Amino acid sequence: MNKALQSLYKEVILSRAKVPRYECKAPDLVPTVEAYNPLCGDKFYLYVSIEDGVFKELKFSGFGCSISKASTDVMCDALSHKTIQEGLLIIDTFLELIDDKSSVSPEQLTDSKELLAFAAARDFPERKTCANLGWEALRLHLQSL
Amino acid sequence: MNKALQSLYKEVILSRAKVPRYECKAPDLVPTVEAYNPLCGDKFYLYVSIEDGVFKELKFSGFGCSISKASTDVMCDALSHKTIQEGLLIIDTFLELIDDKSSVSPEQLTDSKELLAFAAARDFPERKTCANLGWEALRLHLQSL
Amino acid sequence: MNLESIKSQFPIFQQKTPVGKELVYLDNASTTQKPDCVIDAIADFYKFSNANAGRGVYWPATEVTGRVVDIRQRLAKFIGAARPEEVVFTHGVTDALNKLALAIFGGSQKREGQVLVSGMEHHSNFVPWQMAARHGSLPFKVIPLTDSGAIDMEAYAQLLKEPTSLVAVSAASNVTGIGNDISRLSQMAHNSGALLVVDASQAVAHQPIDVRQWDCDFMVFSGHKAYGPTGIGVLYGTYEVLVELNPLAYGGGMVQEVNESDTTFRMLPHRHEAGTLNLAGIVGLEAAIAFIEKQGIANIQAHENALYELLRKKLNEVSGVAILGRSSSLQCPVVSFTVEGVHPHDMATYLATEGISIRAGHHCAQPLMKHFGITACSRISLACYSSGQEIEQTVDQLKEAIAFFR
Amino acid sequence: MNLESIKSQFPIFQQKTPVGKELVYLDNASTTQKPDCVIDAIADFYKFSNANAGRGVYWPATEVTGRVVDIRQRLAKFIGAARPEEVVFTHGVTDALNKLALAIFGGSQKREGQVLVSGMEHHSNFVPWQMAARHGSLPFKVIPLTDSGAIDMEAYAQLLKEPTSLVAVSAASNVTGIGNDISRLSQMAHNSGALLVVDASQAVAHQPIDVRQWDCDFMVFSGHKAYGPTGIGVLYGTYEVLVELNPLAYGGGMVQEVNESDTTFRMLPHRHEAGTLNLAGIVGLEAAIAFIEKQGIANIQAHENALYELLRKKLNEVSGVAILGRSSSLQCPVVSFTVEGVHPHDMATYLATEGISIRAGHHCAQPLMKHFGITACSRISLACYSSGQEIEQTVDQLKEAIAFFR
Ligand SMILES: Cc1ncc(COP(=O)(O)O)c(C=O)c1O
Numbered sequence A, B: 001m002n003k004a005l006q007s008l009y010k011e012v013i014l015s016r017a018k019v020p021r022y023e024c025k026a027p028d029l030v031p032t033v034e035a036y037n038p039l040c041g042d043k044f045y046l047y048v049s050i051e052d053g054v055f056k057e058l059k060f061s062g063f064g065c066s067i068s069k070a071s072t073d074v075m076c077d078a079l080s081h082k083t084i085q086e087g088l089l090i091i092d093t094f095l096e097l098i099d100d101k102s103s104v105s106p107e108q109l110t111d112s113k114e115l116l117a118f119a120a121a122r123d124f125p126e127r128k129t130c131a132n133l134g135w136e137a138l139r140l141h142l143q144s145l
Numbered sequence C, D: 001m002n003l004e005s006i007k008s009q010f011p012i013f014q015q016k017t018p019v020g021k022e023l024v025y026l027d028n029a030s031t032t033q034k035p036d037c038v039i040d041a042i043a044d045f046y047k048f049s050n051a052n053a054g055r056g057v058y059w060p061a062t063e064v065t066g067r068v069v070d071i072r073q074r075l076a077k078f079i080g081a082a083r084p085e086e087v088v089f090t091h092g093v094t095d096a097l098n099k100l101a102l103a104i105f106g107g108s109q110k111r112e113g114q115v116l117v118s119g120m121e122h123h124s125n126f127v128p129w130q131m132a133a134r135h136g137s138l139p140f141k142v143i144p145l146t147d148s149g150a151i152d153m154e155a156y157a158q159l160l161k162e163p164t165s166l167v168a169v170s171a172a173s174n175v176t177g178i179g180n181d182i183s184r185l186s187q188m189a190h191n192s193g194a195l196l197v198v199d200a201s202q203a204v205a206h207q208p209i210d211v212r213q214w215d216c217d218f219m220v221f222s223g224h225k226a227y228g229p230t231g232i233g234v235l236y237g238t239y240e241v242l243v244e245l246n247p248l249a250y251g252g253g254m255v256q257e258v259n260e261s262d263t264t265f266r267m268l269p270h271r272h273e274a275g276t277l278n279l280a281g282i283v284g285l286e287a288a289i290a291f292i293e294k295q296g297i298a299n300i301q302a303h304e305n306a307l308y309e310l311l312r313k314k315l316n317e318v319s320g321v322a323i324l325g326r327s328s329s330l331q332c333p334v335v336s337f338t339v340e341g342v343h344p345h346d347m348a349t350y351l352a353t354e355g356i357s358i359r360a361g362h363h364c365a366q367p368l369m370k371h372f373g374i375t376a377c378s379r380i381s382l383a384c385y386s387s388g389q390e391i392e393q394t395v396d397q398l399k400e401a402i403a404f405f406r
């Protein structure tokens, strides 16, 4: 178990994956978005309620690895009570944060400890599709609104 | 111009190719067999008349390289007045004579100077489809009778 | 078989991975590593005799043409084909199956009867048939599996009561490693008048292949899963079927005569080989076959079987590990499993940092995943250079990963 | 460009032919020789980083996946594509054109309008369209050529008055070397609502390619004709067209979700890339592109053009030699000719014994042969390592051959 791995699976990721705060089991809601990774079959359903252009509630169900699960959970947190405009900015920030091709350092992008926990994904580009699973799906959805 | 080539284009081949004895220009006959090499587009039409199981007359028209032309000409000669049975044996002999995979030496197969002229084709396996063009086509035809 | 000597022939193992560990390569069902002899054969081809085959009368074209003839013969022998013309060079299994599906069901030839594939098929032996069946308006059905993941022979017999045009099955699953009784599947298919296509992707490096004993109509494999190069594969078909089949593709080398109104085609094997062949691939494939024959496929099989048993035993000892499917006597050395509370991708990432390469995901077998009620699993697949020590090390690290993630 | 230094990078020229002569390789239109950098790239791939792409989370799979992404980008730049997803890896031109013809005209998408190909096309850019048109019950027509062997633009314009679904033309003929004004052909095709497919087989190693300037919908080339490996090629398509097009093939890697009743597909570029790619071929192709870029395609073009002029001049001086087609400003360095009284195969065999490799036959262009009223011809085709001295030597031997056979 080496250092890079340790920083990929930071405490925040492991604990969020084990005990996610925004996961719901069998909701009555119809999913707003489906986030699907064809490479591994992981799939989350996002339930997003927006009122007056503001995220009122975000929840998710489904299955995925600890990285995809934790990142989706963190996303729900990060977007709650933000406007759609703000939300899109946060999504872009996150996507750049995990992008190994980005020239901007993670710390320059954000000081959110929750988001920064995923910066190590830059060293694991093959896990990018895990880290961005929920985020990419929601972004596409918001852009289509 | 090296030795192998010299023996491939023996006098008999070059002279038969230049002045074939069995070539006809625009015959009234319907061709008995078409001999076609898809690799180079060469094509001969064979006109074969058989009476009482004996080759009465063989002629050809068409176009091809000196080896295919000479070998077709020599074939017409070799088969004239032979029975079909004898003809098939001669064809088999010739095909073995030019076969680089054969373990029998050309001289063991025949003492016909005309046929032996083509033995050098063993050193040029890529020209086998020239040397056997008319022969293979006629063999297939005879077998289908 | 001397493991050390074998491993020393594979250059990739002579270096450390970027994290400074020895490479423990356990994703052989995806692609195998390549021995020196294969790498050298390819390089030597380009260095000393590169030219196009079947066309030029000059050296090196003549040499290449002759080699292709010889290699075709050698491959025919390797798979037990009756004639060299029954060996068609393709670019791999996926390429072969797509072209085959179109040649059989496309064009003017009209076939009747449903198309069957088994529930354990790789997407490459599933989707091309599904699409071809749809295109030909034929029913497409999946032969169910038993709980242990084998083909349900009773269900198969039942399905065959309907008119059937073709059955496509793998010699062994790339997930469970479970092997199929091809001779029997073939006999039943033939009794119903159906063609049988065998995807031997997983079998070719691990067990003897004998197409005549299998009595299949078609068989395909890829070179890269048998120590050979990428971009080359073999399609076997019986002479009688191949000679009638629509050409697999059209173009240079397979044409007899081209006219604006129509085109005629050359005899076998050229009929089905359009365009410049992957000549370096063919030469590399020959070297791979020679490598396998030198070790002896029976020796490889014995070695891998022993490791396979060890692997299953060790995995079964780990609590929370559930192996997919039950072992059969025809299996290939592939074991897939789930670990309670640990996602396969997390497991694979953990092991990767220890230099251990295993695969996580659906392994291009989503229908099989659905059969087992999962979306993904971890997979360990062995090859002739695998060792008991590697298996011990992998299971040890697997336990550590469980402790870390749980 | 230093000819000696270039030639020294091609190992095949460092040996004598079996008849003890230097190899004078003049069949580059069939396949080119390979420089060290390409051979080494392939060997190094297998030695140091072999794994399957796009699937594993372990090294070396991660490295391979990243390289494929980077190489796709590099290739996009090389051909002037707007986006990397417009580059699809195939196994070569014949493979690409067959799959493309089926994807465009097969399946459920119904296209209307005739299919046009030019009279100078290679069988690989002729027969797949002929068969696809027949299958879709669309008229298939051949755009006539002028006496000099170029596309008859008036006849083309005339043909386009009928509804047309697709036009397939080569960037340059593999027999006459005559190049086509692709931008113009494209503009006219598009004005008639037709797709334009360009076969750039002969162009890729000899002139800059700019798909956006050409404004074509599809463009294909094979690696092996551009100093690269066999079994690899590129299909370019515009994003808008590729994204809607039926998948070129079905199988592993291109699937989104598979069910018994239906299958959905991944986004570009994966949509069209089923199965294990020819990864070593991709790596070798990159090295070939790097080789071309290092010499500079403009330098190569200038060098080859000068030799091309020399070759035509020398050949024209030989009595009985008739060159096929007239030179154009867009030509590739290919010259075909007939020799009165000497059959092309005899000529090629004669030259072969002097170590000189030229091609004889119909060059997979029977419609063009018919246009010129011949069945076969001799062909000399140059590459960056060709020299004036080789041309002099070849024409000298050609004269000797004439004396011998006449
Ligand atoms: C113009 C042209 N098109 C198509 C092809 C076919 O290419 P490949 O054999 O690499 O598929 C060739 C070469 O053989 C060619 O010269």
Ligand SMILES: Cc1ncc(COP(=O)(O)O)c(C=O)c1O
Pocket (backbone or CB within 6 Å): C029, C030, C092, C093, C094, C095, C122, C124, C125, C170, C172, C173, C174, C199, C201, C202, C222, D252, D274, D275, D276, D277
């Ligand atoms: C059982 C099976 N079938 C088909 C394939 C596809 O082979 P390829 O990717 O070489 O075309 C594979 C491997 O990926 C496989 O394991």
